[in-house]
Amino acid sequence: MTLRLFNTLTGQLDELVPSDGKALRMYACGPTVYDFGHIGNFRTFLQIDVLRRFLKLTGTSLRHVMNITDVDDRILHHAAAAGITIGEYSATFEQAFFEDLEALGIERPEFIPQATDHIPRMVELIQKLAAAGAAYQTEDGSWYFRLAAFPEYGKLSKKDLSGMEDGARVDLDEYEKDSARDFALWKAAKPGETSWETAIGRGRPGWHIECSAMAMEYLGESFDLHAGGEDLIFPHHENEIAQSESVTHKTFARHWMHVRFLLVDGRKMSKSEGNFYTLRDLLLKGYKASAIRLALISVPYRHQLNFTFDGLAEATNAIDRLRTFKQRLTSGSFAEGENPVLQAAAQQAQADYLAALSNDLNTAEARAPIFDLIRAANTATDQGQLLGGDRDAILTVLASFDAVFGVMEDRDAEPTRRALEWAEKAGRLGEVAPDLMVRQGLTDEAGIAMIEALVAERTLAKRQRNFARADQIRKELAEKGVVLEDSKDGVRWKRK
Ligand code: AMP
Ligand code: ZN
Secondary structure (H helix, E strand, O other): OOOOEEEOOOOOOEEOOOOOOOOEEEEEEEEEEOOOOOOHHHHHHHHHHHHHHHHHHHEEEEEEEEEEEEEEEEEEHHHHHHHHHHHHHHHHHHHHHHHHHHHHHOOOOOOOHHHOOOOOHHHHHHHHHOOOOOEOOOOOOOOOEEEHHOOOOOOOOOOOOOOOOOOOEEOOOOOOOOOEEEEEEEEEOOEEEEEEEOEEEEEOOOOOHHHHHHHHHOOOOOOEEEEEEEHHHHHHHHHHHHHHOOOOOOOOOEEEEOOOOEEEEOOOOOHHOOOOOEEEHHHHOOOOOOHHHHHHHHHOOOEEEEHHHHHHHHHHHHHHHHHHHHHHHHHHOOOOOOOHHHHHHHHHHHHHHHHHEOOOOOOHHHHHHHHHHHHHHHHHHOOOOOOOOHHHHHHHHHHHHHHHHOOOOOOOHHHHHHHHHHHHHHHOOHHHHHHHHHHHOOOOOHHHHHHHHHHHHHHHHHHHOOOHHHHHHHHHHHOOEEEEEEOEEEEEEEOO
């Protein structure tokens, strides 16, 4: 079974197969570890996980690289503001990112290189670009890519660059859609900023060169697939192509996959709109990690996903149905034999499921035959018509469904437990949904510890004359059924 996947570069569905006949070499842009990942980020990483799992299910070996961008404008600013090194700053969010991947059942790529471990490769690439006349140094010591040296610039994003200003420059890692400019490869050190002493001067790499250098280090000059969110098409991926191909004169990546953006309630997710969610936010609201995974993968990657809490509730129900059904099959006793109707239904479901995924990873269409099969099998079981051979055939279909969807096993307790532990340390217990507090057992030790942590936080807030926060905590506890009594011996709490 060969996957036909939309290729941004050619604008059509192309077959995705390893060009060396051995392993599919793919590079997916990883996170910039300056904050906790939001559900938009995870939509992209989950859809790449769907691709990865489908390739493995259909017998393709992988050499999958995902970088960690641990130096960029934002990391430098945040670390400086916190008065710590960029390594210390990014380590926290890198670890959080891996915890979140695990919570969502996202498999680890074979290689996870960090940008700051590959500075010499980036410098080498810039030197080669300079030698080819595609890079130049400015007076302050920074290096820029000369767009005019790469006439094919714009071939991925299909941008018309005729109005481009020759020699106009931009040194930001992320910049406006319409500014096709000479972009920074290397930024000269500013006083007090983290920098590296190298053959091209003291400074730090731009974001784009990081990915070109790491992709070629692990995958060679030319490889099978490059992936990321749709916002990366321009300028990031366009710039990666320009930098890499100007040196190698070979096609950098043959196939480009871009995941469309996630919206929340039909709008762009943003902190100021109040519709911005990290994975942790949703776990603290009491949603299961598996339901979040299913909600984020059930809309095919090339469609915009409109995330809603109704959608999350639907995913929660779907998971219940899957798990209850599997339980029914594995714990029930069935008479020997095969029912030809169910055998045919299982075979058809499997074929439809694989056909849908091989058609541009259509996860929505792939789900449907599985749930149809569950319905038919439940009816047959009710009527005593499901036999031992049918159970085995259906379990095989469920296993191949779960090889990609990854939600059947109940591993939800651990991510929730970890999120609560994190919330306690981060002073964010006030955000925990009341019913989750109850589910976690307010009467057990952890529940009591949680309440006491909040009470202590309130006492501290009062001491610091932060009465707004103190009142907010009193209100949050009240919502959880806990009342506070201020007495001369301190604060006492009790349940309503
Ligand atoms: P970043 O850490 O900002 O570099 O982003 C990591 C990945 O998440 C990139 O592949 C982005 O394209 C992707 N991404 C960012 N925002 C969204 C969103 N709202 N929906 C889907 N993917 C996103
Ligand atoms: Zn990248």
